[in-house]
Amino acid sequence: MNITELEPQQLWANFASLNAVPRPSKKEEKVIAFMVDFGKQLGLETLQDETGNVIIKKPASAGMENRKTVVLQSHLDMVHQKNNDTVFDFSTEGIKMLVDGEWVRAEGTTLGADNGIGVASIMAILQSKDIAHPAIEALFTIDEETGMTGAKGLKGGVLSGDYLLNLDTEEDDEIDIGCAGGVDVSAFREYDIVPTPANSAAYILTIKGLHGGHSGTDIHKGYANANKLMNRLLLTCTCQFGLRIAQIEGGGLRNAIPRESVAIVTVSKNDAAAFEKEIVQLTREIQHEYVVTEPTLSVVLEPTALPESVMEEEEQVDVLKALYAAFNGVYKMSQTIDGLVETSNNVARVQLKDGEINVYCLTRSASETSKFDLAETLRAAFELAGFEVDYTGSYPGWEPKVDAEILKIVKTQYETLFGDTPKVVACHAGLECGILGTHYPAMEMVSFGPTIKGAHSPAERVNIASVQKFWKFLLAILKNIPVK
The missing domain is CATH 3.30.70.360 (Alpha-Beta Plaits)
Structure with a gap:
């Protein structure tokens, strides 16, 4: 089966387009240009800051204009690792993906689901004409994997969102509210x-x-x-x-x-x-x-x-x-x-x-x-x-805030959709939320994503059913953002 035949099709199509663009950390010129062009082709307000981060803003869908603004955030770069016996040039070649049973993986290299699935889902929302959502500020950061310099370089005042949804964790039954620094x-x-x-x-x-x-x-x-x-x-x-x-x-x-x-x-x-x-x-x-x-x-x-x-x-x-x-x-x-x-x-x-x-x-x-x-x-x-x-x-790390309003919203939607209680956790990975929180201390944040195994190695793979679950969850959250 072709990747683009999977559901949700628009998300997977965006992931395939993204993975056709070389995007190693600290060498993101091509993917930055790709994302700037993407926003401009949609006729949306698109800007690139001096660090290289790309921000695309989309007005609220009809009837959602009075809801609080949401920042959707993922990073553009990916870890480039391959097996020694794999012949592959990350600087010129697109990732070779395949469907392997219940998973999508790459042929002898990292897949880039970390954080490409998050990026692709945001792209699908920006493209959509029928998804209910409040005003969206899409933040695509650079160089997350080797220094988080994109998040560090982001200036205060660029964003106005009340909540930030970081789409960069790897277990679909978890909601992250804290992380390690490094x-x-x-x-x-x-x-x-x-x-x-x-x-x-x-x-x-x-x-x-x-x-x-x-x-x-x-x-x-x-x-x-x-x-x-x-x-x-x-x-x-x-x-x-x-x-x-x-x-x-x-x-x-x-x-x-x-x-x-x-x-x-x-x-x-x-x-x-x-x-x-x-x-x-x-x-x-x-x-x-x-x-x-x-x-x-x-x-x-x-x-x-x-x-x-x-x-x-x-x-x-x-x-x-x-x-x-x-x-x-x-x-x-x-x-x-x-x-x-x-x-x-x-x-x-x-x-x-x-x-x-x-x-x-x-x-x-x-x-x-x-x-x-x-x-x-x-x-x-x-x-x-x-x-x-x-x-x-x-x-810095990201200090958990267990009483945050966005956490209550996200937990409620998970329980309503899936009839289960999500795990509210902190993780030992480095997420950009800690750094972004220093620029926007009043912005409430949570992180979630689909199930990804073997990240940062050629064994990286993403679960297909989990992506569908993640997508359903994300859309429900956006639909239920409260009024200002």
Whole structure:
């Protein structure tokens, strides 16, 4: 079945059109132009602010003119991740989508349902001639996935809405009223390069087949981190066999749990057989530890050409120990919301090559003080090994307001439509509501969306029936916005 044949057809058609446009974070020029053209083609008031956010305003439908104004908000950018064996150019190609049973997914890449379904639903409302709605201010932000610079750059006074509906969460029975903030923790250092020792054998060591996923919403699920596993293998074999490192390339974006890591290493030819045997044994141990959460985890060791140089031995040990000490995963659980992760870190990317090593982390927390406490834990580990550490891209969390009028409206519509009580939650992901709330402190906000699994990984997929449920829910909310 073609994507555009799914219901609601206008939403899916917009999603297909959106996914035909390359839209990586920080390179949104094409999708910004696409959205500006979309608004102007509809004859609606359309503007692009100096940051790159697009705002499209639509008057209320007939009979709804006296209702409060609603801001519908989603982000234009998407996480670009692909499997190593997938040939795909995110800068020039549109996402290749397919219907897979009850789900829509992509062929070997992220799908972009995060947050493309939200964008497409807003587009459908802007196009509509028969949907009842109050005055709409559609806010399409940029760069949500790698810094939230769009939300940060939005100026106060551009919007006049009373309520904001953020369409960027991933369980269709949840209403989000709070989220974590975050800060990028980056560690850098140079190291000495020395000639590869004589009588060495070289290998490519690859960790792959991991689940990956969203470094906020999936951080508590026990998924392995490819960078931490690779470091474990490297330090163990450094101590046992004098392994030397020529290169490491592990992970990708900060908000994606790393699925793969590749290293080029050498050992003495005299130790090669024992080294190969030890890698097999370590792999079995790790596979046993992750037998439930990482059933396809694999470690591959292949001979390769001997590199000309490797990392100086003492510096290598210092760096590996620092990476071993760098905290990864859930640091603290919430003391007020049962089952909610409060603070976590993702050791997202490790690059070691040509005398330079870069380590990129994303630290999240609902508590600003706890966020920087964990960041300082990371700083301490890295500075002890001679790294320089920077904090960048800090953004605030979103404080829950359980008595907000918009929450009561949304809960009532959910209960009326579906005969059930929604889960009112806070999430460990970073939503733009916290930042937008600093620009518009009087604006009440909630977040909801369809069920999306595997966000930020090539396993990303969106449930078709859930999109239909989400669409029905969204239209009911708009129809029942109260008078001014």
